[in-house]
Amino acid sequence: MGSQQGEKGKPKHRKGLWSPEEDNKLRNHILNHGHGCWSSVSIKAGLQRNGKSCRLRWINYLRPGLKKGMFSKQEEETIMTLHSMLGNKWSQIAQHLAGRTDNEIKNYWHSYLKKRVAKAKEMESHIQIQYATSSSDTLDSSPSHQKLATQGTQNINFTKEANQSTLPKLLFAEWLSVDHVSSGNSAISYDSLNLRNGFNQNQTFQEAPMHYLPEGPFGGGEYNDNNSLTHISATEMFNSQLKFENQIVANGFIHCIPGVDLSSNISISNYAI
DNA sequence: AAGACCATCAACCGCCGGAGT
DNA sequence: CACTCCGGCGGTTGATGGTCT
Missing domain, CATH: 1.10.10 (Arc Repressor Mutant, subunit A)
Structure with a gap:
């Protein structure tokens, strides 16, 4: 073209x-x-x-920091949750899954999760038919993904804004140049990157901007070993993001640390000045 | 054993929006 | 304002490998 x-x-x-x-x-x-x-x-x-x-x-x-292999249970849940909220916004969904690409998520959805959701919906409609006349509290007993969908409608506008927010995305080229500066004039090698941080711990800003923030809402305990979101409800996730963005506004800038696992003990000083 | 069928995943295509001129 | 260029995104395709008959 x-x-x-x-x-x-x-x-x-x-x-x-x-x-x-x-x-x-x-x-x-x-x-x-x-x-x-x-x-x-x-x-x-x-x-x-x-x-x-x-x-x-x-x-x-x-790209360094890509996760290979199977999706974890948490990642699956995150995808399903976010998909119920965002629809086919694969790139936005990918931003919440460190080391996963939109393409990967999209493929995974089409080949596996879509069927699972369809199955779940089928089951759900079965159950609803069964209990339709028995009680009026169907809302409380509705499956979790339905609740999430409701949350999604509450959050969807915010979500849009959040993802097009003032979050300072750092391009890989910029990140690389920073890294070059910090590591002297020697060009870093791909392998050395992996060795220093472990492959799964590398991330890029563009794909998962929130995940680099030591002070951010997902620092520390919210992370599991895979750097994926764990046990966070959709509401918590986006509320956290809102809080975090307020911090940005307050501080004026954030510290972006490339390739650093927030839960690891690796010193960040090697990677960012 | 072999062909048909299916699932998965890497890659392509077309469209859109932003930036630059 | 119109045009071009480019990056990014989502949908789709095609190759490949596995499973079924």
Whole structure:
């Protein structure tokens, strides 16, 4: 489309699965130089891919801090809760699941959770038919996801605002440059990042801005080992976010610490100045 | 054993909105 | 204001591997 670069020559862009060499080229380039303009990344990295493809590959696969493997129970619940509130806003849902990408969540939803919810709804309607005439307190006995949906309607406007809020998103390029500064002139290696923090503990700001805040509402006890939200009701979650945003306003800025697990003992001073 | 069918996941496509000119 | 470029998002597709018949 519009992003097709240069009329002259019209570069042939490779499609399909990425080879390990391509991955390495892209990873090394971004770790060393940041991504900047994606359409130029492919050229500078010596790839025959278009910028979008590079971006997607980085975000969904190469980016440090990505969680691989099965979704935990908590993550599932978080997805279902947020989906009942936000609908198919995968990127917003992904912001609440550290290390998970919107694409991953979307796929997981379509392949697994959607069916589960449908099944649950079926069961629920069965139950409602059974008890429809027996009592008037059906609201109290309604399944939890229905309650959550109700909460969702109360929170939906706020949620929208919250996600388009004044939260200072830090782009990976910026984060990288900060990290470069703090680690001297040597380019950090992907492996060293993983070794220092543990792969699951790395996160990027853009995907999960709230999760980097040592003072934030989810610091400390709200986190489990996977850095996912645990045992937090939807209301609590968004109220917390509101509180947190008030803090931002009050303080004027926040401390963003990349790649640091809030519950870990790793000193943040190595990663941010 | 082999073909049909299904589930999963990586990647692509098209659209939209913001920024720049 | 109109246009272009670019990044981001959500929907969809296609490849692949597993299961069923």
